[in-house]
Amino acid sequence: MSVEPPSAATRLSPARPRPTVPGPSRPKQSAPARNVPSQQGPNRTRTTPIRPAPARTPAYGFWRRLLPVLAALALAIRVPSFLHSFWSPDEGYLAVQARILAEGGELYQTVVDRKTPLLPWLYEAAFTVFGDGSTQAMKLLAVAAQFTTAALLAAHARRRWGDRSGATAGVVFLLISVGFIPQDTQAVTFEVVILPFTAAAVLCADRGRWGAAGAAVAGAFLTKQTGGVVLVPVLWLLWAAHGAGPGRYALRTGLIRTGVGFAAPVVAAALLTDPGGFLFWTVTGSGAYAFSLDGSELHVLVRALVNSSILGLCCLGIVPPVLRALRTGRRPDGAALVDLWVWFAASAGAVAVGFHFFGHYFLQLLPPIALLATGALRSLRHERLRSVLSVPAWVCVCFVVWAVFAPRSELTHAERVAAAVREHSAPTDRVLIWGMHPQTYRLADRAPASRYLTAGLLTNFSGGRDGPQVGEEYGVPGAWQVFAAEMRARPPALIVDDSRGKPYGPERLPTLRGLLAEQYEPLPGTVEGTVLYVRSSGS
DSSP states (O other): OOOOOOOTTTTTSOOOOOOOOOOTTSOOOOOOEEEEEOTTOTTOEEEEEOOOOOOOOOHHHHHHHHHHHHHHHHHHHTHHHHHSOOOOHHHHHHHHHHHHHHTTOOBTTTBOOSSOSHHHHHHHHHHHHHOTTOOHHHHHHHHHHHHHHHHHHHHHHHHHHOHHHHHHHHHHHHHHTTOSOHHHHTSOOHHHHHHHHHHHHHHHHHTTOHHHHHHHHHHHHHHOGGGGGGHHHHHHHHHHHHSSGGGHHHHHHHHHHHHHHHHHHHHHHHHHSOHHHHHIIIIITOHHHHHOOTTOHHHHHHHHHHHHHHHHHHTTTTHHHHHHHHHHTOOTTGGGGHHHHHHHHHHHHHHHGGGOOOGGGGGGGHHHHHHHHHHHHTTSOHHHHHHHHHHHHHHHHHHHHHHHHOOOHHHHHHHHHHHHHHHTSOTTOEEEEESSOTHHHHHHTOEESSSOOSSHHHHSGGGOOOSSOOSGGGSSTTHHHHHHHHHHHSOOSEEEEOOTTOTTOGGGOHHHHHHHHHHEEEOSSOBTTBEEEEEOTTO
16 A cells, blocks of 8 residues: 655645554553644643544555546536537537648648647547547547546545545536536537646646646646646645745746746647747737627626526535535645635636636636535535535536537527538538638538638627627737638638627628628528628629
């Protein structure tokens, strides 16, 4: 049986006297008491018993029992994703990107997005190996991501609090991980893939493996920029381990290892794409998208309140014990929980960046929530713990059932538009879908006529804005000049106006309105409000 080193959050605590082990002829003795300064004065003391070490069985036996349970639960909660597809602009965007990349396209050149490249590369690899006619490989990847996150959280909790807490943390995470609307939890999106990297980063930091922690932070960042906030709890743990006294050399060494572990994968990713394009699309070119809020305050506030309420609902049952533990001061290991609160606060900041508050953004909060809940629940008796966990279990069942039977009106609309696109274009034609449904390209089996797969990059609507800051002047800088050049060089055979009254409609965009007036004419009728334009005979 191997003995794990103390965690970074607790290794600086003062040494405790070892309990006296009674011999064969001695009567049983209670655990020795230690003197702790009283709050009533410097000369008074009170005694507190020493807390026993976490109960751990041999690692092989623990994981042999727990991992099959976590794997089965991770698969069960994502069954709806295998039964039918969900409307997810991110998933559709990634699938179309991957197809372009597999056919020789270049990220940040022939196809662009504001995201970092790891997940597009994973989609591309899956489509290259298994073909782009099926997304089953990516759905299995999502199951693997959920399972891996649960296992890493279980390892973290077991290291701190013992076997039972390890199992609790893994199960709690999976139960609450489906607690949003189906397209936010069942689609294979950025936040789902972020989670195992963030859990690995904190676990490695807790074990003092700073280079590995930095590499895990890089993995989270390369999946989506907001994943990089997990660097905050990593640095907190580094400071807790070496920030005081004679540990300054170890602190500098840890900082260097963390920095190298983070920088090496990020620099490699930039070099594998286009360094200038990588920097522009992931950092410097999205100011209006990330920080602008003018005119959409009420719209954003309502979304934030709704998704926060859904998060509270999915955590129903574990919130009261956590609040009770905080109120009564029964916080396990005292200050050792500070790093988990730092992790939670950093993740909350990532959710709030850009003031978008989409439901899938909140998934980043779930790992620290699961560990904080485990810390609060660990003092409960077995019967009481099972009773508490039964509530999120039933809530989880309700969300899974909802995902199975939820209406799919937006996806159905995209399928109907795709059928109309196939009817009025040839398989070799390039088309332009002017809307927020990039999966229509894939459903129609047609190549995009532009590197911009949605209207959002050109109008700033992809942040969910409904106010005045949507239009040509709010798009990505320089994007309209590139778009106009693309339309002149290779005019699309078909333009599909799928705006349906949204603020990014052609009537509000002079460049697109002029293109349609000069070279295209509408087909008779619409597809649920979507207008199809074909090239006019004189163009």
